[in-house]
Amino acid sequence: MPKFDPSSTRLGAVAARLRRFRKADNGSSTIEFVILFPIFIIIFMSCFEAGMLMTRQVMLERAVDLSVRDLRLGHWTPPTHDEIKKTICNRAGIIPDCMNALLVELQPVSKSTWTPLPPQVTCQDKSNPITPAFAGGAENEMMIVRACAITKPWFYATGLGLKLPLVDGEHYAIVSSSAFVNEPGAGG
Secondary structure (H helix, E strand, O other), X not given: OOOOOHHHHHHHHHHHHXXXXXXXXXXXXXXXXXXXXXXXXXXXXXXHHHHXXXXXXXXXXXXXXXXXXXXXXXXXXXXXXXXXXXXXXXXXXXXXXXXXXXXXXXXXXXXXOOOOOOOOOOOOEOOEOOOOXXXXXXXXXXXXXXXXXXXXXXXXXXXXXXXXXXXXOOXXXXXXXEEEEOOOOOOO
């Protein structure tokens, strides 16, 4: 009579369970969901971030264009940095903490060198207040206006959030530029 070996029946039972588990397909959709869900969430968050940045950029562009029109027509004589900044912030509307996040540069263009503002944009660092570059200009003088708003990203870890340069380690820069010529009798 053969001897009864309890370990062989246990191994056989375990092997049978493993075969059944390997053939079962009742968890396959869960695995697909777990693999694909983070990818879809990152895509959604990147799209949301891009949409917010583009909306803020468009609103800043519009506000700067309308304000430059007022400057060109001489609605401010002489223009002050605070008035223009407040007007741009009121017209932009969607930039959070705009009065503290916005820096406006207004400089005349030299007729001898035609040198515009430097390509490196000066944005206001919220921790270090800086003195804005602001000059009203004379009649028939070409002026360049540049507004830079800094804004915090919504999602730092998304693909878009990782690719955009940060100004001070935690804020994006949104920049808008425009140029105009002071009308005769309208300059400051």
